[in-house]
Structure formats: C-alpha cells, structure tokens
Amino acid sequence: MDERKGSEINPTKYGTTVERKSERELVVTRTFNGPAQIVFDAWTKPELLKRWWAPKSVGLSFLSCEADVRTGGTYRFVFSHASSEQPMSFFGRYVEVTPGSRLVWTNDEGDEDGPVTTVTFEERGGETLVVIHELYPSKKALDDAMASGSISWSGEQFEQLDQLLAAPGVSVERS
Amino acid sequence: MVQYSGTVLDASFAALSDATRRGVLEQLERADASITDLAEKFHMTLTGMKKHVGVLEQAGLVTTEKVGRVRTCKLGLRGLEEEAAWIERYRQRWAARFDELDKLVEELKQKEKADGRKKR
Numbered sequence: 132m133d134e135r136k137g138s139e140i141n142p143t144k145y146g147t148t149v150e151r152k153s154e155r156e157l158v159v160t161r162t163f164n165g166p167a168q169i170v171f172d173a174w175t176k177p178e179l180l181k182r183w184w185a186p187k188s189v190g191l192s193f194l195s196c197e198a199d200v201r202t203g204g205t206y207r208f209v210f211s212h213a214s215s216e217q218p219m220s221f222f223g224r225y226v227e228v229t230p231g232s233r234l235v236w237t238n239d240e241g242d243e244d245g246p247v248t249t250v251t252f253e254e255r256g257g258e259t260l261v262v263i264h265e266l267y268p269s270k271k272a273l274d275d276a277m278a279s280g281s282i283s284w285s286g287e288q289f290e291q292l293d294q295l296l297a298a299p300g301v302s303v304e305r306s
Numbered sequence: 307m308v309q310y311s312g313t314v315l316d317a318s319f320a321a322l323s324d325a326t327r328r329g330v331l332e333q334l335e336r337a338d339a340s341i342t343d344l345a346e347k348f349h350m351t352l353t354g355m356k357k358h359v360g361v362l363e364q365a366g367l368v369t370t371e372k373v374g375r376v377r378t379c380k381l382g383l384r385g386l387e388e389e390a391a392w393i394e395r396y397r398q399r400w401a402a403r404f405d406e407l408d409k410l411v412e413e414l415k416q417k418e419k420a421d422g423r424k425k426r
Contacts (some may be wrong), residue, residue: 165411183406
C-alpha cells in the first residue's frame with residue numbers, strides 16, 4: 132500500500148485505521164492530541180465516557196452508563212436505539228486495568244462469542260496512540276459478528292463501496 | 307483507512323466496478339432471476355449477460371443453478387467485499403466516537419491548564 136497516497140485520504144495525522152489482523156482479530160488505531168492520563172480518564176470515568184462513546188451518528192443514546200473500572204470490576208451500558216423499542220445492553224468485566232496505559236475487558240452480551248477487548252494508551256511527545264485490539268474466540272465468531280451486520284445492496288452500501296473502490300491501494304481491473 | 311490485502315479483493319471490486327453488474331445485484335436482491343430475464347431487463351444480449359453473471363459468480367456475489375434449460379441466478383453474498391464494507395462501517399463508527407473524544411480531550415487539557423494556573 133502506498134503510504135503517501137494513504138495520507139492523502141487521511142489528511143490529518145489523527146485518522147482512524149482498522150485492520151483485520153487475523154481470522155480472529157480486529158485492530159483499531161487512533162492518535163489523540165493529549166497526554167495518556169487524560170485519554171485514559173475519558174475511557175474509564177463513566178461521566179466522561181458517556182460524552183463520546185455514543186455520538187449521534189452511531190444511532191445510540193445512553194440510558195445508563197455504569198463502569199466499575201478496576202481489575203475484576205464490571206460495566207453495563209444501556210442504550211436506546213432509534214430503530215428499536217427495546218433498550219440495548221452491553222456488558223462485561225474488566226480483566227485488567229493498568230492506570231494510564233492498559234485496559235482489557237470482556238464483551239459478554241453476545242454469550243460466548245463476544246471478543247476480548249484490549250486497549251493500550253501510549254504517550255509520545257504529548258500525544259497518545261490508542262490501539263484497540265478485539266480478539267474473538269474463533270474465526271466463526273468474528274465472521275458471524277460481521278454477518279449479523281449484514282448489508283443489503285441498497286444505495287448507501289454502494290456509496291460506501293464506491294468510496295472503497297476510489298481508495299488508493301485497491302487495484303480494480305476494468306473489464 | 308481500511309487496510310486489507312488488495313489482491314484478494316480484486317475479483318470482488320472488479321465485479322462491483324460495473325454499473326450493470328451492480329444493477330444485477332440490486333435486481334437479484336428483489337427476486338431470483340434467469341439469465342434471460344436479466345438480459346431483457348438490462349437490454350443486453352444473452353451472451354453479454356452471461357459474461358456479467360460469470361464475473362459476479364467468480365467473485366462469490368452470485369450463485370447460479372441450472373434447472374432444466376433455465377439457469378437461475380441468486381444472490382450469493384459471501385466473501386471479502388462484504389467484509390470490507392463491514393470493516394469500513396466499523397471504522398466509521400469508531401471515527402465518529404473519536405471525533406467526540408477529541409473535543410473532550412481538548413476540554414480536559416484546557417481544564418488541567420486552568421487548574422494548574424490556580425494552584426500557582
């Protein structure tokens with residue numbers, strides 16, 4: 132992949148990248164313009180987490196946000212969703228909490244198929260690189276997660292595919 | 307930006323780069339259809355449509371089944387182009403969150419600065 136062209140689509144250095152690292156893993160990276168302690172606080176203090184975790188475009192709004200962020204503690208986020216009368220709950224357990232640098236939690240709402248999420252915070256010269264690593268229990272679990280958000284061939288998805296097609300690094304043979 | 311192996315996706319993206327083939331997928335989403343039906347609908351020759359369907363089939367987007375003299379096409383949504391679209395939506399969801407988080411980080415930085423000044 133051409134790095135220079137890549138930076139043209141992500142004009143800021145604060146772009147979000149996602150990679151399916153293996154059959155079972157997704158990795159998200161993003162850099163924030165602030166020290167690790169502040170970014171970590173935003174992930175671990177419920178009153179702060181609530182302010183960014185569910186932006187309008189995601190279609191969810193918080194009904195409650197409980198998080199006991201310490202090793203062995205639990206969390207439960209309850210959302211309302213425009214397309215559903217039933218609230219949606221996301222919950223799990225913090226497997227590891229290392230203040231300012233590392234968070235590991237389980238995602239238990241999907242029974243045993245949920246991933247284990249590891250987030251690391253790495254400060255470099257006043258900026259913080261955040262890496263989110265989601266490890267699914269099996270290839271099938273990740274494939275199923277992707278299929279459950281299955282797309283229908285509506286215009287919107289085509290627009291997204293068009294954007295993908297327009298991205299450098301994807302060679303398309305015109306036939 | 308989505309990162310994936312471009313070579314693996316070539317067949318799928320090549321299949322989707324053509325407006326007729328996208329039209330065929332939209333048509334098949336509504337109902338299965340024979341190649342003859344599709345050729346009529348898109349004002350094409352049977353041979354031309356067969357070629358398009360072949361490309362879609364190779365990319366895993368469409369499956370066909372011959373019953374008697376009629377070859378029926380149906381949507382065979384599997385594979386990497388679906389994964390790429392999913393990953394892109396997943397990325398957009400995180401990106402939307404992070405835009406909000408940027409604002410919050412900025413606010414907390416300002417607050418820390420102001421608190422620091424007060425202490426002095």
